[in-house]
Amino acid sequence: MDYKSNKAWLYLLPAILFLGVFMVYPLIDVFIYSFEEGYNSASQTSFGVGAYNYSYVLHDPYFLQALKNTFLLVIITVPLSTGIALLISAALSSIKVLKDAFQTIFFLPYVTNTLAVGLVFMILFQKTPYSDGFINNIIGFFGGSAVDWIDGPYWAKMFVLCLYTIWIVMPFKILLLTGALASVNQDYYNAARVDGTSRSRIFFKITLPMISPTIFYLVITGFIGAFKAYSDAVALFGTDLNAAEMNTIVGYIYDMLYGDSGGYPSYASSAAIVLFAIVLTITCINLLVSRKHVHY
């Protein structure tokens, strides 16, 4: 190694040091724990080494429930939130009056505390002995029957969770998409107009490809974010998510570490590694797809 590359390593040292201590080492550690059966963090001992932790986790009905919930959440919220955000951004960029006001309104959820928003959703949806909740009142007004959204059937709870997630992630997506839309050179649209291009063709053939890098960025980060969902569920359904059938993978990991059923770092580690493998796979697929469709 010559002097020059020594110097380069020296410059990299702070980053390597911190990333190593706080990212790489824990990751390796988690990986090791996940194979150590019955690891005890206090005594630093375990019974043995093997794949039993994985077997346990993958057969645990709570984990399977969490896996199902998380997948549903990902599959429903990522396409929906990205699509709706795209529609809203496109609408925002084509209006002139009150554009700034609308942009501010749409951005507000981003700066609002998750738990506070959860409280608002509770008020909207929760059925109490005193009131059916705002949404149920509306449903009742149209002749429907009240649904217990928070403690009721699975689909109702999943619906609220998805709605909440979409609402929470929307502002960031709108912000990025309006920025991307604004950065498309007006000349492209003028050229298309001169050539008599229809509005829908302009949108699908020019606008969409032009902002496709941003869309793919949002999809990838959206997938990762949704897989790591936890606080949203807590905000709506409280900390005992297993009882509510609304647990997520991250929630399961947390429960295994600190929850009422806590004290099982080995199981938590295995679940974390499973989540890691899933997210890694999905992200790789995403990147491969985007490489095929984003050209410039």
Add this chain to the structure above:
Amino acid sequence: MKVVLENLTKRFPNRNRKGDDVIAVNNFNFEIPDGKLIGLLGPSGCGKSTCLSLICGLQRPSEGKIFFGDEDVTDLPPENRGVGMVFQNYALYPHLTVRQNIVFPLENLKGDQKMTKQAMEAKAMEAAKLVQIEPFMDRRPSELSGGQQQRVAIARALVKTPRVLLLDEPLSNLDARLRLQTREEIRRIQTETKVTTIFVTHDQEEAMSISDMIIVMKLGVIQQIGKPQEVYDDPVNLFVAKFLGTPPINVFTGTVKGEKLYIDGSQVLDVPGVSDQEVYVGIRPEGFILHDQGSFQVRFGAVEVMGRDISIVSYSDASENPTIRSIIDSSNKVEPEGGIIRFALKPEKVHLFSKETEERIRVTRNR
């Protein structure tokens, strides 16, 4: 297809609403004959691009009418006017190949105009051949040089065989050598297709070299319309005189007294028919003749050799420009005596302008 503009005016509301409207295009009246190449020329901000947008249909005129042939197109949207437009930055779609870019306008056709894939392909190849980009049909715009992108843009504008071709600053994004080449190319394409072409430029050399006719604009007002040489030889005002020609015209302050022109106190030229007044005198660089007995004296500065010609840089207190540039044949020997150099002047290269209005003052030459 001839293009006629009638009382064409475009006003933009002032940014702070109290001020007057900004008039980008002020009461244009002119007719562009069929199949000609027209240069719209003026300094930046003179409304020439706005004028092009109006003809294209991207903007609506505040007043006035636009005719293509006998058809009134003022209220038609751009796609129904039959125009092809080349944008300053070419506006080629970066995610499409050259072929897809050129075919794009054809794919928009609806109803009975709809074409088969083969017909579109044939049309695109025809346009590509015209601008000589067939070898690059499957590349993306980012893989082409600026000049090649320019040609793709022209091919895309021509593929629908427009009635009028519009070019916005077509050469401004090219380097000097490519510019020369491309402007000849534009001329060739225009001659081959015989489509009426209007192009906008701030570069007078560009406009003069390839246009059949130039229109000189200033602050939204047409100054002069004519063949390039005519406008150059016979400018109607000081602005046009200054704007055309490289090196630019030399401007002096002078006085007319008894039908004689005085610059810097010395009598330099007879100006029959001009009343006594203060004037601006514009002398083209080629209007100077080295002469021992020349009546026009200036302080010698330097000689710049340009090969075929030499350019003499000199100074005078009466000059409005910091330096005076005169271009003479290189066979001349420059021998300044005591730092003074003497010229005789070619009367047809000397233009007089009123000091107040900057309008041209005509000299009655053949008496």
